[in-house]
Amino acid sequence: MGDSSAVEQSLVQGEEVKREEIISQNESQLNGPTLVHYKWWIQMIIYSTLVLSTQAIGTLLGRIYFEKGGNSKWLATLVQTIAFPILIPFLFIKPKKTNKNIEIIKKPSFIIVSSLYTILGLFIAGNCMLYTIGLQYLPVTTYSLICASQLGFNAIFSYFLNKQKFTPYIVNSLVILTISSSLLVLHNDDSSERTNNKTSRQKYIFGFLSTLAASAGYALMLSITQLALQKVFKKESFRLIIEMSTYQSISATMVLLIGLFASGEWKKLVKEMNEYELGKISYVLNLIGTSICWQFYTVGSVGLIFKVSSLFSNVISILGLPVAPVLAVIFLHDKLSGIKVMSMVLAIWGFVSYMYQHYLDDLKDKAEKRGKLVELSEVNNLIERS
Template structure:
């Protein structure tokens, strides 16, 4: 992601959107799973097959998490655009936070040309906030699964991921700079 910004890219929203833009592929998998479940139900003389497994309460939880994920993706992309940090994975929010702090304290000469100290500092703050928010996202998703009050199946997980990613995508594409 950093290479995009190093080589003249300036659209933070584009980097943000790309983090969850693959959700339409989930729809294709869900369609295949629906027809498979329907065929299994017919063999068992059960005529009805639910189109969606997700209960409304779980849907709302996925929408909420999608909103937070959209915000987190934007903060992360904004930080990467401003800092000389290339991070392939944020699996460990603690490492990201510590690594960003170390680089920010010792990287005054690494500031991209033409970038103000204010933009650089804002990048540091946004990356730090993104790491903190992401540190809460995974436990929040796990809590959602635990409180789902329904059996967690592969189909249900895909439905949750589709809603989460779609909402995240809409949040990021709803920004004014996305429509340029």
């Protein structure tokens, strides 16, 4: 009898412990997601703002550099990666202490990590050079709108490398944004713009193809970055975002420095600065401002890959494309033709379509969480009845 009573008491205690665990889990499901949800949106806003603002300003400053007397492709490319030292202080920020019960993820080997950053650095160096050529030979409006094609490339790479799921709204977004970029084929006949920008037809085509190739390369790099985060690092943290942004920039900077000195363009930089139309101080400030903008753009871009996907990071980048042409029209007196306006409208439409899909996914996620809470409540009721 005593043993039977002890067994019953043990079972009751077990039921109580199980009940407390379910109640605790239930409460965490009710309270936790709200805080996590708000934190996620705050981070998204910060990273998106970095991408949108720095991309527009960096593009505009790059175009001003060439229009006012700058002529070094290697220098214009180098400033897009060389500002990595401003991120180094963030590496000393100590990460928050995590729960000891959480499984510790094994760090990847030094060889794997260094190889990854070297590959990404080479990608960045090559893409930046192609983007620089495009920016030198094309008006800001045309250059920016061609960059929209990178979303289509990103969709293809994301499908094969990142197993990206495509819904009707996402497909609609990609198609519209692709059409937006394709409209520039009609814009190629605008010979007056090429004359005003002192760009020959051959250079215009070269700039067009370079920008298109850079868009494809950048899209591939984003997908590789997402794949690396999933397969190599297998974690998410602000420190890792800074590390990736810093180390891949270091790798790219080393390659571009070699190119700058090997090409001999460094010998002409003093003369270029002295002959710059806006003066020496403006020349230096332009380069500094451009380098800071693109470094923070890298942080924002990698951050968005962390939080959502490489495709979403690219969508935010595409959304910022109309900003640079508008600024170019205001400050550089660039022409804004009807075709460009139509392309901008389509680009915004495509972004709205993508965001609507994200909104539907968010509603679905909340519905699934509510379903789990209902199941937990039912189990809780069964325990109380027993």
